[in-house]
Amino acid sequence: MSPEPVSVSVSAAPGGRRTGRPPLTERRKAATRLEIAREAVRLFTAQGVAATSAEEIAEAAGVSVRTLWRYFPSKESCVLPLLTAGTELTARCLRAWSAELGLADVVRGLRHGDILTEEGAIDVPTMVALVRLTQNEPGLRAVWLQAHEAAEPVFAELVAERSGGSVDDLPVRVRAAMINVALRVAIEHYARHAHAQDTPEGVYEAVAEALLTVSAGLPD
Known part of the structure; x- marks a missing residue:
């Protein structure tokens, strides 16, 4: 059964929006949500999506089925917190994109920063295992593509702020799409071709290389 449409939250930046540490309840x-996602991936990997029930995911995560359904509209969408990690990383990268720097400079500078070790960094082994699953599980593939579709307007807003354009401008939308596709392809490429232990550095290098590849088409 195909998953229901999912709502993806990828936070942008200024304009009065909160960018600090979220409240304890959040x-x-x-x-x-992340624990549910991890357990869902573990079960999906071990026995397949079709053979895994929402009840099994909830029990493994230590929550009630009612709680699971409160957070997610389908069992496939339980993996969403892991799939949005890469878009959140890229959004944070773009927020650091000052008027004085091109995107290539931002990416190179962040290579040696603490973005991979700070609180909320990507759970790389589980995320990569999940992206591998999306190649053969249509329901998970749909959630993966929905996550990127929902993230693209955030990238457009950030590109518009940087370039002084509007989110409705065609060049802005194209540049946002370039970032979005580069991110998806980079993570899928890493998931397919990584043979050593999955590491944050490996994933970030793949994302950085992809962003540097498209940076020539972005405003300096």
Whole structure:
């Protein structure tokens, strides 16, 4: 059964929006959602999506089925917190994109920063295992593509702020789409071709290389 449409939250930046540490209740909810996602991936990997029930995921995560359905509209969408990690990372990268720097400079500078080790960094082994599953599980593939579709307007807003354009401008939308596709392809490429232990550095290098590849088409 195909998953229901999912709502993806990828936070942007200024304009009065909160960018600091979220309240404790929100952090607890995020932690619960992430634990559900991890257990869903573990079960999906072990026995397949079709053979895994929402009840099994809830029991493994230590929550009630009612709680699971409160957070997610379908069992496939339980994996969403892991799939949005890469878009959140890219959004944080773009927020650091000052008028004085091109995107290539931002990416190179962040290579040696603490973005991979700070609180909320990507759970790389589980995320990569999930992206591998999306290649053969249509329901998970749909959630993966929905996550990127929902993230693209956020990238457009950030590109518009940087370039002084509007989110409705065609060049802005194209540049946002370039970022979005580069991110998806980079993570899928890493998931397919990584042979050593999955690491945050490996994933970030793949994302950085993809962003640097498209940076020539973005405003300096």
